[in-house]
Amino acid sequence: MIAELGQYALILALALALIQSWSPVMGARKGDMALMKLADSTALAQFAFVALAFGALTFCYVTSDFSVANVFENSHSQMPLIYKFTSVWGNHEGSMLLWVLILAIFGALVAVFGVNLPGSLKANVLAVQSWIASAFYLFILFTSNPFRRLAEVPVEGRDLNPILQDFGLAVHPPMLYLGYVGFSIAFSFAVAALIEGRIDAAWARWVRPWTLLAWMCLTLGIAMGSYWAYYELGWGGFWFWDPVENASLMPWLAGTALLHSAVVMEKRNSLKVWTILLAILTFSLSLIGTFLVRSGVLTSVHTFSNDPARGLFILIILIVFIGGSLSLFAWRAPLLKQGGLFAPISREAALVFNNLFLATACATVFVGTLYPLVLEMLTGDKISVGAPFFNLTFGPLFVPLLVAVPFGPLLAWKRGDLYGVAQRLLAACAIAMVGLAATFAFEGTKAVFAPFGIGLALFVMAGAVTDIAERLDLRSMSLEIIGRRAAGLPRSAWGTAVAHFALGITLLGLVFATNWGSERIIALKPTQTVSISGYDLTFDGMTSRNGSNYRETAARFTVRKGGAVIGVMEPSKRVFPSRDGMSTTEAALLTRGVSQLYLSLGDSNADGSIALRLYHKPLVLLIWLGALVMALGGALSLSDRRLRIGAPKPASRMLAQPAE
């Protein structure tokens, strides 16, 4: 009953989306306000129906209704309640339902918060949103129906894949989808602008908050996924350059470029065509990401199904949307008027530099990810492109970008003074040099890249501090005035500095964890001790216990440093009888500041010993902390008054404003 209700709601949402695909566009062409306004109501109603469908599926999961095929395949009556919720999207069908739910949420948000948008722009944006929505409703209803019933009702479910039974996974997909799907707003705005053949600085101001929101969510989603892989897959890596990771990294890189180019467009009315193209490309990459992950062309933890019909369907969606929007772009973009001029040394040029390198880095990831697929299609050779490729291409492209980061915000708009900026960055440069020299002094030539990595990280961080310090003009001022200035500084300036600082934090974590991490793989018997980086771990023994839907064997270790006990670690192995005895390794983590000890179990041997994988990861938490702070910077920028009030000013007045 509930499942049928959900399916029915989804069909109604499709009907509404089809109406919304057409009527607002007609309304905008004829200048008919009533037709245009219709989109607001349908967007809200679509959201209500998709939410109902999602609620229905959630209800089936929570009540363990195994007559629904999807619930039977991915749930278990004994599973903890939280995983009953998260397994709603821990499978192909449910995750696609989450995808359209988020799309509907964004559509409704535009309908509600877009009160300041010109009527025709808003109508067109909502229409484009519903083209996307219609395609995905059809995809779900025809190829991935989550509400399909089973003829015979099984007594017990097959359980969710155990490695997905984890809190990190409760957060990772929704965050990632908020990012992917959030970029659809920028896409819709871009296509709407192309349809109208008109675009101005105000457009960028409307698009920026949506892009920023999507970018923040994607940043957090990627970080969460990376941390999940780190502790759940049991071998301590945090980024594998796996195609599915790349699938989320590509929209992130393009989205980051979009954020920056939108600034130029908003402030200087320049780079219009490029910004539109980036908006299209960013969402296209999100779609490609969805295709790669969902179609089964890649095998990974995310590949839920290998149904070729689904792959074909998504491929068609991909071709129609990417091909269509790019054709529209080629046709209409020449109509857009060129904007403000700028010198090769200026804030604009710095942002172009940023875009150039981000886009190129994104392109190399694209090549590395798709090359094996293309090659196999053409020649039948099966290859894999691993981490070395990405390290060799992505790395050299990111270094100049990072060097440029502190310069950008200090350069003036239109025409900048590179020499003057370099002088102001002297202190930051000195800090970086000290860091570099100190690392060399300690390490000698053992680690070649580490000193430069540390120098670069310090430079980026000190550069962000310099940016704020310069704006506050710290010289000869009383604390009170500085405080007042700090409060008066636009939130977006704080946001920029915080996000750039965070980049340095992540880099520092990466350099430390990869260069000074240590690893031991050994077999240990009870009462024996293993040492790593000054820590001694004593194997106390094994214990067995029962979890809700698994049996767990845990090994207990006492951790000492300099003879004093500092903690206990209990890595374990879990066996899930409902999945034919599939087992997972639960690593134990001991956090010391921002460094971690990481311990995971291998196989038990006949002689009573157990294989162990032990890592010391110095400053490793900085990697994800950096991402968190980066998203915080985005939030700060989002809270800026200019974005909050939703840019009601017409374009003519915006141009008259002094550039910051």
Next chain:
Amino acid sequence: MTRKQRRLILIGSSLGVLAFAVALILGSLRESIVFFNSPTDIAENKAAPGKRVRLGGMVKMGSLERGDNLQVRFEVTDGNKDIPVSFQGIVPDLFREGQGVIAEGHVEPGGTFKAETVLAKHDENYMPREVVETLKKQGHWQETSAPNAVAAKGTAK
């Protein structure tokens, strides 16, 4: 500076960065791609000794031996040829006899495959796509063992 000159600088520097990227891609692709081989391919010496390749197939029943110091030996088969593999380290959770596996490493002069990484599945139903195709080619594929539901990758070092 005229508009034209500025545009030239922009286009010139873009092309410069692109050329740099293309050079990087071409340079590193040559060194860092890894070819996938079936046991038959290895037996027919398709992979040069010492070259880094991937070997995929089934772990042969009864071939798994564990030695001291986390030494693991097993044979990978595609039903036609068997290749002995040696590995030191911890194999993934679902590494078992009779299941699909991908090993990355190189062929030693004696014909043994020395694996640096063993990739196995993280789901009882999953079979690496490459392995499925290898088995199909050798006619040892049964549809009943077809992969469905969730697929996953795990790696040992």
